[in-house]
Amino acid sequence: MRPAFSLIVFTTLSGLGFGLAAILGLGLIMAPTPQWWVIYNGVALALIGAGVLSSTLHLGHPERAWRAMTQWRSSWLSREGVLAALTTIILLGFAAEGYAEGHGNLKIGIAVALLSLATIWSTAMIYASLKTVARWHHPLTPFVFVGYAISGGLVLAAALDALANGGISLLAQPALMGLISTAIVTMIWTKQAGAEGSGSTPESATGLGNLGEVRMLMPPHSEENWLQHEMGFVVARKHAAKLRLFSVTLAIILPAVMVYSAAASSAMLVLAAITHVIGVMVSRWLFFAEAKHTVMLYYGARH
């Protein structure tokens, strides 16, 4: 699948924003002043906003994006839209309500946390529900998304906490645990997801298997078409191993080391959050680039 930049930015930033919102909702970091409370919630809202804005860039008709809120009964994309909007509204209320005291109402906060998790889950389910892409159609796919969102949220919350309150954040330890759990889930997912293929072959795609092996003799058109462009992305799959190493190093190992180091200053924690985001983007790039779609079986692929 073609790794569209807009979708990489969308899933990474909105995931991180909702991850941070969940941690704010649970009241895991305290704001020393109302200004810091605004910054905490502002960072979460800005990340969510940037992510959602980026996702609309992917659309052929962004001006009709509101229509995507209507089919929540059947469509994970629609559910994602509804939940993202609802969570954002409640987060705004939570932030406004807690302004004076520097922390929000716990009941509303728990709602924010649960809705944030549900939003991240539905973002992942947009991909995980597609039977046509074996790599995505795996029970661990949503856990990978939630893992990155929560561990990223914890790293970011630790950085904000250290910046606001000076010195070491108590969230460093949970952030480390989050990163390690995410690494384990991602490793299992990377090994298992799509390993057995989609179950479809050029023989089942054409129904000509009883004649023997089926090979493409001529494509339907002389030049690449939209389907091949969108779903036949193969560029740089050969660099997958290297990119995976980059991604794990930037998203997990470096932030884990920085968060864990006794000298974890606020600057170090901010750096940890930044390398984490870059690492997650690389992993999202791989998420798309390594995914194979059954339609390519009609275009000479065998997987």
Added chain:
Amino acid sequence: MTDMPAPSEKKLGLVIDLDICVGCQACVVNCKEWNTAGYGAPLSDVNAYGDNPSGSWLNRVHTFEAGKGAEARVVHFPKSCLHCEDAPCVPVCPTGASYKRAEDGIVLVNEDWCIGCGLCAWSCPYGAREMDPAEGVMKKCTLCVDRIYNDTLDEEDQIPACVRTCPTSARHFGDLGDPNSDVSKLVAERGGFDLMPEQNTKPVNKYLPPRPRRQAADDDTSVDLVALAKTDEPSGFWSWLDKTLDRL
């Protein structure tokens, strides 16, 4: 709502005969011709006269080779939307633009609602949907819904453009929900099959397999075409003329 309607009694669709399709691409061209001026936005092309032309098409003919050696067969393979009973492209649509008609099972896109997110194309295992490069909305085969119910056309034209134009009658149109329809009988008789049945989409369109080869002729009955083509040596006047001309 993009919830699937209850399975319709009437299931309009195509039956495509892989035995006789010659890969002439006439159905591809007539489909584009009709649909660029018919239902919804035109089917646009990008760089049509340049180095790397592309554009949206609702029907494409692939060519495959199946089997090995002397038994290998070349099979031309037209492919358009299969109007699946369990169409995965319908429930994934976030706007309700993608829908399956309850009355005849045709899968359509309401282009005024489509936001061009492309998720329906991702969910289709067959590649039946293509994003229009100019309009930014999803295009797909409509089963020529604007022909088949169009009383202003002559009766013989009230069938999909691809079926109307096929010079070898490799494409058939009809109600596959009715076991007594011509298309259903054809499917039963010829062993029509589904594409990618393992994807559980329950396609309405069926494909007819290439017929088995005739028994390979053995030595006794085989005809030596080279021998047949050989003419007798000239004799008489023609022999004289031949030799005389040779001498000149």
